[in-house]
Structures are given as structure tokens and as C-alpha cells.
Amino acid sequence: xxxxxxxxxxxxxxxxxxxxxxxxxxxxxxxxxxxxxxxxxxxxxxxxxxxxxxxxxxxxxxxxxxxxxxxxxxxxxxxxxxxxxxxxxxxxxxxxxxxxxxxxxxxxxxxxxxxxxxxxxxxxxxxxx
Numbered sequence: 001x002x003x004x005x006x007x008x009x010x011x012x013x014x015x016x017x018x019x020x021x022x023x024x025x026x027x028x029x030x031x032x033x034x035x036x037x038x039x040x041x042x043x044x045x046x047x048x049x050x051x052x053x054x055x056x057x058x059x060x061x062x063x064x065x066x067x068x069x070x071x072x073x074x075x076x077x078x079x080x081x082x083x084x085x086x087x088x089x090x091x092x093x094x095x096x097x098x099x100x101x102x103x104x105x106x107x108x109x110x111x112x113x114x115x116x117x118x119x120x121x122x123x124x125x126x127x128x129x
Contacts, residue, residue: 014087017058017072021085026055026074028084032101043080049104051078057105059090068093071102 012020033039037046054075061069073086088098 012058012060014060014070014072017060018085018087020058021056021072021074024055024074026083026085028077028082030075030077030084030086032086032088032095032097034097036100036104038075038086038101040077040079040082040084042082042084043077045077045079047078049101052076052105053078054086054105073105075105 029041031039031041032049033046036049038049038052039046052075054073056074058072059069060072069089069091071088071090073088074083075086076083086101088094088102090098090102094102
């Protein structure tokens with residue numbers, strides 16, 4: 001069964017993930033900005049992360065250093081509709097901006113439940129169903 005497009009298929013390198021997203025048309029680039037905003041490098045405008053539309057999120061760890069944890073997110077700009085990728089560190093190495101954006105991305109989490117995901121990375125529910 002194919003994974004849900006909003007969830008990770010892990011254990012790929014950052015380069016492999018970027019190449020896959022590029023093949024799917026996600027060719028622009030984005031960056032985390034202050035106050036939970038995402039900066040589009042195509043139109044140079046910021047969009048609140050919680051309003052970003054994204055198609056997939058893939059996690060990766062560094063080959064030589066597993067603590068180099070990154071998420072690569074395929075997103076669409078809410079301003080100019082450019083499709084591209086947003087690379088965010090997570091864990092201890094994340095900047096405050098990266099941590100805020102990753103927390104706020106609209107990935108199907110129920111905001112009223114404190115942002116706890118209603119599905120795990122395999123597409124199942126937290127209780128395994």
C-alpha cells in the first residue's frame with residue numbers, strides 16, 4: 001500500500017528526497033522565517049506556516065551523524081502558487097524559527113488537541129488501527 005502523501009517515507013537522504021520532489025514539480029525554494037512564517041524565494045513574500053499547503057513531508061538523518069535530523073517539506077506558496085521545498089532541522093539542532101514552522105505546518109493535526117497528530121508516519125492512527 002502506498003504511503004499517504006502527507007506522511008514520510010523515511011530513510012532517504014536529503015538529496016534523494018529533494019530529487020523526488022523536484023521530479024514532482026516542487027522546484028522553488030522556501031525558508032523558515034520569524035514569527036512562524038515561511039519565506040518564498042520566488043515572490044519574496046511570507047506566509048504563516050499554519051496557512052501553507054503542503055503535499056508531503058520526508059524526514060532524514062545524517063549519514064555520518066544521525067543527530068543531523070532534517071525534514072524536507074513539499075509546499076505551495078499561498079501568495080504566488082510556486083511549488084517547492086522547505087528544509088527544516090528538527091530536534092536539538094533546530095533554530096527557533098525552524099521549530100515554530102515545523103510545529104505550525106498544516107499537516108492534518110488537530111490544533112485544538114495541542115497539535116498532536118491524528119495519524120503516525122505509516123498513515124495509521126496512534127493506537128495502531
